[in-house]
Structures are given as structure tokens and as C-alpha cells.
Amino acid sequence: xxxxxxxxxxxxxxxxxxxxxxxxxxxxxxxxxxxxxxxxxxxxxxxxxxxxxxxxxxxxxxxxxxxxxxxxxxxxxxxxxxxxxxxxxxxxxxxxxxxxxxxxxxxxxxxxxxxxxxxxxxxxxxxxxxxxxxxxxxxxxxxxxxxxxxxxxxxxxxxxxxx
Numbered sequence: 001x002x003x004x005x006x007x008x009x010x011x012x013x014x015x016x017x018x019x020x021x022x023x024x025x026x027x028x029x030x031x032x033x034x035x036x037x038x039x040x041x042x043x044x045x046x047x048x049x050x051x052x053x054x055x056x057x058x059x060x061x062x063x064x065x066x067x068x069x070x071x072x073x074x075x076x077x078x079x080x081x082x083x084x085x086x087x088x089x090x091x092x093x094x095x096x097x098x099x100x101x102x103x104x105x106x107x108x109x110x111x112x113x114x115x116x117x118x119x120x121x122x123x124x125x126x127x128x129x130x131x132x133x134x135x136x137x138x139x140x141x142x143x144x145x146x147x148x149x150x151x152x153x154x155x156x157x158x159x160x161x162x163x
Contacts, residue, residue, distance in 0.1 A: 028055070032094055039092040049073055050085040051109075054095055060106040060116075060125045098125070100154070115153040121162035128155065 032051055033043040041047075049070050054061070061069070067082040086107050089095035098106040100118060106125060113136075115128040130136065137148050 028052075035092040035094050036088065039088070041088045041092060044085075046070075046074060046077055046081055047085045047088060049077075050082060051089055051094060054089070054107055054109045057108075060098055060108045062104040062106055064104070066107065098152075100125075113151065115155060117155045117157065117159075119159040119162050120156055121158055124159045124161075126159075 028051075029043070029048060032048065036043050036047065050066060053066055053069050057069075063083050063086055064079065066086065067077070067079045070082065071077055086095065086097070090097045090107070093111055094109070096108050096111050098108065098116065100106070103123065108127075110127065113130065115130060117126045117128055118124070136151055136153065142148055
């Protein structure tokens with residue numbers, strides 16, 4: 001039995017999304033729904049919109065940047081709702097939260113182990129993939145009895161524009 005068409009389906013059709021593109025987007029929504037369900041959180045239009053923005057972002061946005069971007073599609077959304085949705089996405093494993101000292105938290109869709117570079121002048125953050133198969137925890141002598149759950153590596157310096 002075919003499923004009922006939604007407003008999102010109509011919006012994507014008007015945007016010229018192909019059947020393959022629509023199917024891919026629907027698979028992403030279903031995966032997100034399952035991840036949220038496992039955490040006891042609900043799938044909402046606001047969460048889906050925040051997730052899609054993070055997925056398409058070419059940088060590591062702050063909550064305020066996400067708010068400005070999603071407000072175009074969801075004019076009644078508040079900054080507090082964006083924060084709550086970002087935290088729900090982090091809690092279910094669909095996004096990562098990056099904390100850099102006293103600066104604003106930044107978010108990204110990648111949840112796999114990878115490193116970051118951060119420019120000390122302009123704050124630009126870029127992903128750096130670890131060499132294939134290299135595990136940082138194998139290169140560092142971890143104290144006996146300590147079980148590593150996760151790690152973050154940040155390389156500090158100056159980007160090409162700020163040299």
C-alpha cells in the first residue's frame with residue numbers, strides 16, 4: 001500500500017528532486033527517526049530541518065547560524081528550539097558537538113573519528129581525516145585501567161587566508 005504524500009514530498013517535488021533523490025532523503029529521515037526513537041525522542045519537522053541543514057552545511061555552524069538558516073523554512077522556530085533539537089541530535093548520535101574553549105559550540109553531522117584544524121585568527125574549522133586504519137589510541141600510551149570511549153584531536157594554527 002503506497003504511503004500518503006506529505007507537504008515535504010510536495011516541496012521536494014517542486015524543488016525538482018528526482019525519484020532517486022527523494023528516496024535517498026526518505027531513507028535519511030527514516031534512519032534519523034530510528035535513532036531518535038532509540039533515545040526516546042520524537043521525530044519532528046524541526047528536528048528533520050535542523051538535521052538536513054547540518055547535513056548540507058559546508059562548515060561547522062554554531063546554534064545561532066543554524067537558527068538563522070532554518071528560520072527561512074520554519075519562520076516560527078525559536079533559538080531555544082534549535083538548541084533543543086541540536087542537543088537531541090547529538091544525544092541520539094546523529095550529530096556531534098564541538099567545544100573549543102570559551103567559544104560557542106559548533107555542530108557537525110560527522111560522528112566518525114576524525115580530527116579538526118582551527119585557525120587561531122578567524123576561527124575557521126576544517127575536518128582532517130586520519131590516515132586509513134590509524135588509531136590514535138594505539139599511538140598514545142593510555143594509563144593502565146583507563147578505557148578510552150572517544151577522542152578529539154584539534155590542530156591549532158593559521159589558515160591560508162590568515163597566514
